[in-house]
Amino acid sequence: MANKKQFGVWMDTHHATIVGKENVTNGAIEVIAHVKGVQLSPNSSEKNFNNEQRTLQGKYFKEIITHLQNATQIHITGTGQVQEQFIHYLAADAPFKNTVTTESTSNKMTDEKLKEFMAAKLS
Template sequence: MSQKNKKQFGVWMDTHNATIIGRKDSDTSEFTVLGHVKNIGADGNSNENAANNQEIALTQKFFKEIAIKMPNIDQIHITGTGQIQEQFMKFLADTAQYKNAESSDSTSNKMSDEDTVAYFEEYFK
């Protein structure tokens, strides 16, 4: 399978935002923004246990919303700030549909959509 026909995706993410980059179809060589996903985060809660459970549930929902925008992944590169990328990679590895995807991660600061597209185009060359 050639590099151009692989279903390659890139995700820039932090704990509250994700930008999903990919090709609209595998025949096109241009990467584009496929979508943005927001994680609203837990609201104020006086019970620490309830707040922790809510945060876990919202993070799982955030990961699922990102994954929906990337069907049939062959390769994915996840970048962003913090440790959320590692958690997302684990989520993908534990999900049957994505467990065979080749994944990698790195750390980077927030970029504009255009810079993010350029970053992933360069990464997947």
């Protein structure tokens, strides 16, 4: 498929960096966006805290998705389990049902290192 729209996402529970190709055919991988999630302070009710946390995570994922339109391939990496949750979230979203998703684990890195890392993963 010569016209692949490939993206890479480094994420943890509170921050995501999205990279992709500006020019689909021969462009270099560039940073597209940085997305910050909201961090909750502990609540007196564990049930309310969990519900609010789930709602905020959904908003965080939706904000990331706005930068991944028409994706054919997405590589997701990061430090925790949030990547797996995000992949399940994508799979449940109709526009991303046929998107190829892969994942790995990595520590936080600079934007330049992330671009190099994703160039290798998306080639």
